Amino acid sequence: MTGINEFNMIEIALTAIVGLIISLVPYMTEKTVNFGVRIPESHLDSKVIKSAKETYTAFVLVFTAILVAAGLFIPTNYIFLLALLPLLLVALSFFTYLPEHYRIEKVKKAENWIGESSSTITANFVSGRSDPFPWFFAIPGIIEVVLLIVTGLAYYPSIPAVFPTHYGINGLPNEYSAKSIISVFLLGFISTAVTSLLILIAYAIEKTPLRISSPSLADQERATIFRKRMTEVILIIPVFINLIFILGSYSEWGILSVNSNSLTIFLLLPVFVMLVVIIFVSLKTGQLGSNLKLKNENNDRPYPIGSSSAGVKDDDLYWRGGVIYVNKNDKRILVPKRFGVGYTFNMGHWGSWAIFSLIICIPIAVVIVTLLLH
Amino acid sequence: MLTISVDHNAKTPIYKQIFDQIVHHISIGELQPGNYLPASRTMAGILDVNFHTVNKAYDILRDQGIIALSRNKKYVVKNSPMDDLSLHRLEERESEIIDEAFARGFNEKEIHDFITGIIKSRNRKNKGALKK
Numbered sequence: 465m466t467g468i469n470e471f472n473m474i475e476i477a478l479t480a481i482v483g484l485i486i487s488l489v490p491y492m493t494e495k496t497v498n499f500g501v502r503i504p505e506s507h508l509d510s511k512v513i514k515s516a517k518e519t520y521t522a523f524v525l526v527f528t529a530i531l532v533a534a535g536l537f538i539p540t541n542y543i544f545l546l547a548l549l550p551l552l553l554v555a556l557s558f559f560t561y562l563p564e565h566y567r568i569e570k571v572k573k574a575e576n577w578i579g580e581s582s583s584t585i586t587a588n589f590v591s592g593r594s595d596p597f598p599w600f601f602a603i604p605g606i607i608e609v610v611l612l613i614v615t616g617l618a619y620y621p622s623i624p625a626v627f628p629t630h631y632g633i634n635g636l637p638n639e640y641s642a643k644s645i646i647s648v649f650l651l652g653f654i655s656t657a658v659t660s661l662l663i664l665i666a667y668a669i670e671k672t673p674l675r676i677s678s679p680s681l682a683d684q685e686r687a688t689i690f691r692k693r694m695t696e697v698i699l700i701i702p703v704f705i706n707l708i709f710i711l712g713s714y715s716e717w718g719i720l721s722v723n724s725n726s727l728t729i730f731l732l733l734p735v736f737v738m739l740v741v742i743i744f745v746s747l748k749t750g751q752l753g754s755n756l757k758l759k760n761e762n763n764d765r766p767y768p769i770g771s772s773s774a775g776v777k778d779d780d781l782y783w784r785g786g787v788i789y790v791n792k793n794d795k796r797i798l799v800p801k802r803f804g805v806g807y808t809f810n811m812g813h814w815g816s817w818a819i820f821s822l823i824i825c826i827p828i829a830v831v832i833v834t835l836l837l838h
Numbered sequence: 839m840l841t842i843s844v845d846h847n848a849k850t851p852i853y854k855q856i857f858d859q860i861v862h863h864i865s866i867g868e869l870q871p872g873n874y875l876p877a878s879r880t881m882a883g884i885l886d887v888n889f890h891t892v893n894k895a896y897d898i899l900r901d902q903g904i905i906a907l908s909r910n911k912k913y914v915v916k917n918s919p920m921d922d923l924s925l926h927r928l929e930e931r932e933s934e935i936i937d938e939a940f941a942r943g944f945n946e947k948e949i950h951d952f953i954t955g956i957i958k959s960r961n962r963k964n965k966g967a968l969k970k
Contacts (some may be wrong), residue, residue: 547959554914580847581847583845583847583848584843584844584845584846585843585844585846585884585885585886586841586842586843586844587839587841587842587843587884588839588840588841588880589840589841589842589876589881590839590840591839591840591869591873591874591875591876592839592863592868592869592870592873592915593839594839612909628925660930673880673881673884674948675884678843679841679842679843684839748892773844774847774848775887777846779886791883792881793882793883794884795877795879795880795883796880796883796884
């Protein structure tokens with residue numbers, strides 16, 4: 465157990481939490497989609513689905529236990545590998561998911577689950593009467609950005625010509641930067657960009673129509689609540705991220721002087737709280753509101769005039785491996801995921817490719833700027 | 839919120855299903871004058887239908903004066919006063935229904951109650967919708 469400090473413990477705890485959540489994903493998806501396969505209502509109780517869920521959950525939990533144990537007994541020389549554990553876990557779960565996906569798909573095809581009655585598609589649009597955009601949730605994050613920039617401007621004269629910008633594991637600064645607008649406000653610029661991007665995503669999500677499994681009032685209500693909560697959670701994320709940038713900037717500027725070990729914990733704490741918030745909302749809501757308990761679940765939830773109660777039309781052909789959505793005709797960039805809670809990109813839309821390129825370009829630009837500053 | 843559901847195997851043509859549901863949403867106050875309708879390509883993409891099908895529904899809605907093309911090329915729900923033509927069309931459809939009801943042996947009071955019931959259900963939803 466040598467070489468494990470509080471920071472490492474947080475990373476190991478993070479791996480355990482990530483594992484636990486990933487193992488529960490099959491229980492958070494849309495009711496008529498299991499392991500990325502559209503299942504007709506009549507076959508939701510099939511053995512193959514139940515067995516796939518159990519196998520997947522068991523495997524992911526075992527992987528999690530192995531990785532957590534490996535993390536606890538990792539030799540000091542390889543301690544940096546701890547940060548890779550959650551990623552490794554995600555990869556392992558994906559390769560547990562994939563065989564189950566193909567197994568269900570095979571049975572579905574062999575037993576011909578899709579019949580004449582699977583023929584409806586229902587879409588929920590944000591047209592007409594709807595709540596206004598929840599700007600209220602964006603305000604705390606915006607205040608933090610303003611605070612960061614204003615403090616920077618106020619302290620600018622007192623920042624030394626060369627100041628520490630990176631700390632080593634031993635807690636002492638090991639990298640310094642020359643004072644300039646860019647080097648002083650680098651974290652401020654990043655937090656402005658991240659905050660704007662997230663507000664933009666929240667705005668897009670709030671306007672995005674959703675495919676829902678039936679036009680019943682219950683399913684409409686689920687979709688509405690899901691959309692609302694997703695928008696609010698995305699608007700809240702900058703609060704935590706900006707807190708990290710504020711703490712980082714303040715310690716660079718010498719406003720905060722904590723030793724680097726406790727600083728790292730300070731920095732990880734907001735990430736931790738953020739994860740807990742996201743996980744809590746995702747579990748409570750479920751994909752497209754599938755886990756919501758509605759008040760009038762069964763009585764007085766009629767179908768609107770002119771709509772049919774036939775099953776959902778099969779849409780598996782647009783989902784590669786049940787996880788990647790490619791549909792040129794669909795004008796949406798963001799669509800609800802099939803395996804998990806939240807959204808994924810429509811890779812049949814040029815906009816997704818544009819955003820992907822940006823996501824790759826921004827970190828590269830930050831690295832280049834940082835290198836040029838040294 | 840506007841929820842549109844199409845049944846790809848139904849006997850009713852898809853453009854008619856879309857048309858009926860939009861009219862219904864306006865009737866219950868879920869869509870109100872000034873509200874925009876989704877772009878036809880967006881709606882078509884999600885419902886997995888040809889966008890000409892959605893356009894056909896929109897064209898009929900426009901011909902009947904229920905929606906109009908706004909300056910920014912989006913369809914908007916109109917505050918549509920009845921002109922003589924649409925009044926005549928409505929009268930014709932009502933006569934058809936009432937004729938059928940009489941032919942099937944309903945009496946005047948039963949038909950009245952039936953229609954009042956439908957109107958009441960719309961009003962109730964309308965009030966609830968506006969309050970929210």
